[in-house]
Amino acid sequence: MSTGPFTHLPFSDVLERRWLHYAFITVDERQAFIANLAMLGGQDGDEPIQTTVLLAYHRDHGWTCSQWHAHLAREPWTSYRSTPPTTAWPREPDFELQSLTSTPSMSLHLTSTTTPAPAGVSRFHGTNWKRWQAQPGVLATGRWADGMTPPRQTVAVGYHERVHGRWAWPEMGGWVFGFCNQLADGAEGPPNWAVVFALLQPRDERHDHTAMVMLWRRGRMVLFVPRRGIRVSVAGQLVRDRVVMTPTLAPLLGTFATAPIPAALCISRALSFAGQGTAWTGPALSRPGGCLQPLTHPVIGG
Numbered sequence: 001m002s003t004g005p006f007t008h009l010p011f012s013d014v015l016e017r018r019w020l021h022y023a024f025i026t027v028d029e030r031q032a033f034i035a036n037l038a039m040l041g042g043q044d045g046d047e048p049i050q051t052t053v054l055l056a057y058h059r060d061h062g063w064t065c066s067q068w069h070a071h072l073a074r075e076p077w078t079s080y081r082s083t084p085p086t087t088a089w090p091r092e093p094d095f096e097l098q099s100l101t102s103t104p105s106m107s108l109h110l111t112s113t114t115t116p117a118p119a120g121v122s123r124f125h126g127t128n129w130k131r132w133q134a135q136p137g138v139l140a141t142g143r144w145a146d147g148m149t150p151p152r153q154t155v156a157v158g159y160h161e162r163v164h165g166r167w168a169w170p171e172m173g174g175w176v177f178g179f180c181n182q183l184a185d186g187a188e189g190p191p192n193w194a195v196v197f198a199l200l201q202p203r204d205e206r207h208d209h210t211a212m213v214m215l216w217r218r219g220r221m222v223l224f225v226p227r228r229g230i231r232v233s234v235a236g237q238l239v240r241d242r243v244v245m246t247p248t249l250a251p252l253l254g255t256f257a258t259a260p261i262p263a264a265l266c267i268s269r270a271l272s273f274a275g276q277g278t279a280w281t282g283p284a285l286s287r288p289g290g291c292l293q294p295l296t297h298p299v300i301g302g
Contacts, residue, residue, distance in 0.1 A: 005080035005162045011041035011048050015128075016166045020078055022095070023179070024108075024140045024158030027187045031144060031154070032057040033106055035097055037076060054097050056104035056146035064147050066099030073098070079112045079135055080162050087111060093142055103147030110160075113137040113190035114219045122210040124202035128172070130165035136179045136194035136216060139187065157181045157191065173203035176265075190219030197267050199232055213267055236263030 006018045019038035026032070034055040039048045052070040057063050077085055077094035085094060091109070098105035114137035123129045138160045145151035159179040177198040181191040194216040201209050211230050215223035238261040 005078045006164060011039075012166065014041045014043055015168055016041040018164045019162070020076060021161045021163065022138075022158065024138070024156035026144075026154050026156045027183060028154075030059045031146060031156075033104070033144065033146075033156075035070075035095075035106075037072065052097065054099060054104050054106070056144075056148070058146055058148050061146075061148040064104055066101075066104060069100065071098045071100060072096070077110045078162065079116060079138075079160060080133065085110070085112070095140075103145050105145045106142065108140045108142035108144075111139040111141075112160075113139055114194060114216050115221055117196060117214045117221060118224070120198065120210065120212055122200050122202075124167075124200075124205050125171040128165075128167040128202070130163065130167055130172075130200065132161065132163050132165075132177075132198060134159065134161040134177070134179070134196045134198070134214070136181050136196055137191045137219060155187055157183060157187055159196070171203055172200075173205075174199070174201040176200075178265075184218075191216070193217060231268045233266045233268075234262035234264065235266070237261065238263050 005020060017038065017040050019036060021037075022033075022035040024033050034057075036051075036053050038051045040051070042048050051068045052066075052072050053068050054066045054070045055063060056065070073096035074092070076097075079085065093107045094110045095106065095108045112135065114135055116133055116135040119131050119133040121129065121131045136159050138158050140156040140158060142153065143151055144154050144156075158181070161177075175198075177196070179197075180195045182193040184190065184192050195213065197211075197213045199209075199211045209227065211227040211232065213223075213225040213230055214221060215225075
């Protein structure tokens with residue numbers, strides 16, 4: 001029996017994927033970090049492939065990114081364990097990740113202030129599936145170094161998720177997810193309000209589209225809206241000059257141009273809820289492996 005965020009069973013095949021995702025924005029809204037720790041099934045029973053990547057954003061200087069082998073100093077913090085992470089002080093940092101070129105890097109204490117959402121499961125294209133579970137309102141305190149400005153001690157609020165599934169990216173189609181935390185006074189407790197949304201649009205399978213919106217009030221989840229109760233619309237496009245290809249070496253590999261990124265996304269539920277986000281900037285994150293389509297477009301907005 002596993003006590004961690006994932007099962008200890010071996011990977012079923014090369015398409016099985018397990019990952020932990022983290023995203024934080026400082027309380028002054030000047031900096032952001034996004035980290036992804038992934039394991040992918042190996043070829044012909046080989047050991048799983050592990051990737052670790054760290055992106056950093058500064059409002060005045062833009063984006064920077066590690067390669068896909070950032071150094072993870074210790075087992076990462078996650079709220080998805082059978083034994084919850086300790087909150088006692090003093091303690092070692094819970095989450096330490098550093099590019100092999102020294103920056104970007106982070107050394108953080110993480111604290112959960114909300115209950116995780118129930119997992120959402122989607123099946124598509126016969127044998128493809130994805131299980132996704134999210135949690136907003138994660139507090140982060142510690143040292144941030146983005147390589148663009150001097151390192152500093154700071155406080156941030158963000159989001160954590162775990163994903164387990166089996167899929168190939170062409171069949172996956174479009175996958176959009178995001179979060180918003182309305183900070184409480186002092187940013188020490190749970191957000192007054194928090195929202196997480198997800199939209200999965202498998203390629204050529206309109207009937208298998210999955211969407212959900214979840215709402216938290218002071219740490220407790222109070223609303224879950226499934227696909228049938230949601231309307232999603234987009235407007236405009238993010239200016240191409242604000243989309244940066246990362247990591248740095250990606251353009252040398254002939255990576256394809258990125259798809260257009262909407263400038264505004266609106267998600268609404270009939271009669272009771274509406275949320276709108278406007279994109280400021282975002283990087284196109286090229287993935288290792290041979291397919292030169294960009295993997296994802298993290299976007300910072302408000």
